[in-house]
Amino acid sequence: MSLRNDCLTRLAVILASDSINTVVQTEDELDINLYTAAQLPLIAIKSIEEEPDYSVGRHALWTFGIVSKLYFLDARDTYTQKETLVAEIKNALGADPTLDGNCEVAVLTGIMDGGEFPLYTVEFSINIIYEKHIATA
Amino acid sequence: MSVYYGTKETIITNVYNVLVSLYNSQTVDRQYVEPGNYGYPSIYINDTSQTRKRILKDVVLIEWTINLVLFVYDEGSTLSTTINTELDRVCDKLKDDPTRGGLAYNTEIERIDLEFEKPHAVALFTIKVIYLGQK
Numbered sequence: 001m002s003l004r005n006d007c008l009t010r011l012a013v014i015l016a017s018d019s020i021n022t023v024v025q026t027e028d029e030l031d032i033n034l035y036t037a038a039q040l041p042l043i044a045i046k047s048i049e050e051e052p053d054y055s056v057g058r059h060a061l062w063t064f065g066i067v068s069k070l071y072f073l074d075a076r077d078t079y080t081q082k083e084t085l086v087a088e089i090k091n092a093l094g095a096d097p098t099l100d101g102n103c104e105v106a107v108l109t110g111i112m113d114g115g116e117f118p119l120y121t122v123e124f125s126i127n128i129i130y131e132k133h134i135a136t137a
Numbered sequence: 138m139s140v141y142y143g144t145k146e147t148i149i150t151n152v153y154n155v156l157v158s159l160y161n162s163q164t165v166d167r168q169y170v171e172p173g174n175y176g177y178p179s180i181y182i183n184d185t186s187q188t189r190k191r192i193l194k195d196v197v198l199i200e201w202t203i204n205l206v207l208f209v210y211d212e213g214s215t216l217s218t219t220i221n222t223e224l225d226r227v228c229d230k231l232k233d234d235p236t237r238g239g240l241a242y243n244t245e246i247e248r249i250d251l252e253f254e255k256p257h258a259v260a261l262f263t264i265k266v267i268y269l270g271q272k
Contacts, residue, residue, distance in 0.1 A: 034194055
């Protein structure tokens with residue numbers, strides 16, 4: 001298993017916090033219509049890009065980007081659920097910034113609200129940074 | 138999770154009960170019938186259309202349009218006052234609980250059309266109830 005896959009696997013474990021019922025990994029945009037209400041809140045993890053930040057000799061600091069999209073059902077006038085879920089995810093990431101030693105650091109770079117009644121989303125942009133020989137990264 | 142579901146049957150029962158609390162069971166009906174011996178004011182409930190939007194595999198967002206037809210009768214010169222009074226009563230009662238007893242997310246009064254034909258006046262309420270249904 002590659003380091004990248006190790007990071008993604010660990011990230012899936014971390015994001016499966018108390019309130020999250022389902023975590024899936026996806027290459028494309030998730031078709032949420034395939035899931036039921038009982039499976040929400042759901043997080044879809046999608047890799048978006050990977051590139052070296054700098055190279056020293058044959059080593060490079062690599063960064064690959066992840067978008068974790070949280071889906072949940074809620075009424076229009078309450079935001080308590082969103083706040084709870086976002087706090088849980090931020091705390092879970094903050095408690096394991098190296099993804100169990102698989103990377104240098106996993107950095108939350110942005111959080112963006114979306115969706116509309118009754119299905120809401122929160123997108124977490126995460127950069128995972130690790131150092132590896134460019135031949136084996 | 139503050140999500141709840143409704144059905145047409147439970148929601149229309151709520152609308153019916155709300156209107157019965159204003160008038161009485163004799164002058165509130167589920168089908169459009171011209172008032173006869175029942176007396177005035179009287180009100181009739183007609184469901185007209187709905188739009189459905191799939192949200193999840195087992196959840197549908199439904200916007201259900203219902204028409205309420207209110208009849209009043211006034212032989213005097215205050216027909217417009219009479220219909221306006223009844224209009225306000227119905228609007229206030231519907232707005233008391235837009236969740237229809239915790240079954241829907243909103244009840245919107247979209248428009249009210251009036252028609253006068255002395256000594257009768259008719260008000261047509263177009264209301265939209267927004268709720269989640271389960272497949």
